[in-house]
Amino acid sequence: MRNLRLRWKESYSPILLVSPAIVYIFFFSIYPTLTAIFESFQTPLSSNTLSNYQGLIFFHLTNAIENTLIVSFGALAFQFFLAFIIAGLLAREFRGRRVFLTIVILPWGVATIVAAFVFSNIFPVSPPFGGYMNSFLALFGLPPVNWYSGYNSRVLVLILSDSWKNTPIVALILASGMTGISQEIYNAAALDGAGPIRRFLFVTLPNLRNFILIALVIRGISEFNIFAIPLVLVEYNPPFLTTLAYEFYSSTSSIYYSYAASTVLLAIVLVFTLVALKLRRTA
């Protein structure tokens, strides 16, 4: 009898230990999420309607989806480019490696709003043609640029500003994958006459596949949530899903539009994650 009770305790008490966290997550994450999805199909006058979504299309929903995807994938590409270089360096032993690691990690800790503030001085809205990037270009005799004159340069500014803070996490994940690839494979590939580019393509990339996908999921998810950076640098033009939701929330014109915009955001995040995880499983 005592034995049985002990066994009961053994198998159930771990669940009891985990349950406060689960209850908390249910109340503060899952329940509100379901509420947001449900409410996105309501209006003060009718229920189970698509009218919020239809209304949002009038307020540039498709545009906001496009911009969210363009900046997200642009930023991901740029961050992975930098992160591969950094992780490649960190995989080697050299004097000053630890200092380099510290420098590279630093931006991770800096608040997004601070990154947004600093980059609003590097690429200022006013004065046009001013700011630190233009004064840097001037050192090389290059002409100044008005960063907010067109769509493309606005997107570029957002991608650059976002990438500073977020490259470190990609680099750290890739670096932890690279330490797992043995030097012997590289040596063997080099003996077979593979140059650095081919070694990267045929040794590094396939061996890092899962780490790349993990970093892609982690960063991709937060990339779609890009909020403070556009809010500070370009306000609502071009619009993003987050800034669209916030605009309707803060102007109180219709909170239901915010629910609809954030539900679209959630759907994009979900689809992206499921696709990436699927790729990982088949690896």
Add this chain to the structure above:
Amino acid sequence: MQLLSRAMQYVVVAFMSALFLYPLYILFLISFSPIQYTLGSLRPLQWPEGFTLQNLVLALQGTNLIDPMLRSLLTASLVGAIALLLGIPAAYGLSRLTSTLANTISTLLFFVNMIPALVIAIPVSVSFIDLHLYNTVVGLALAQGLIALPFSIFLLLGAFQSLPKDLENQARVDGAGMLQTLYTLLVPLSKSAVAAAFLISWMLSWDEFTFATILSPITPTLPFVIYTNIYRGNILASSALSLVLTLPVIILTVMLQRYLRGEYLSGGLHG
């Protein structure tokens, strides 16, 4: 050839270091250089010219720094407490569960991490108004805890798993209950990981913008005050506040560097 590639390597290291330090350097430049060389100029200087505390003094005279700072401190400490209070038992529970169940729960945690803060924050703000938690430190901390909890659980789980299993079994054989084993044996043995989980959670809250913007705009924490100052064009105040926000975080990041590993940061996904 070998020498050349070593030299190349240092060139790339130096270039990348410069790239990553540059924005922080600009923050210090704006904060401590006379304004005619920085914000007052169409072509701000790339190097320090003169040194002044005038900017900070001027900025902080016109802004209420103390209230938001205390609020930020309090919120961040509460988030750290939530992350440990819920995270320690959850991490230990996970380490004792069968792998199928543990994996299910890890996946759940990962999906929670995945839900956009904005999706959660807007309905939560509506119910917080009814619960009188809107614009309160406690309410904001409860929401920000969501960001810190998964991270804290995975960090602690890693620490508990690295302890020898025999130690724990011995304690159990000696008649210690599960909670007793956890709090009198495992937690003291992993105290540096516990401290790291607290501090990193603290930091995630200290920096957090989205929940803070939606849930506590009237009694704001520092990040939202920085935003309103940028919005109103108070660049000097924004830079002073940014500096206040960034200095502790730089120290913490350097201190906690060895806990900032890919496997904890990836929220339960494994390679």
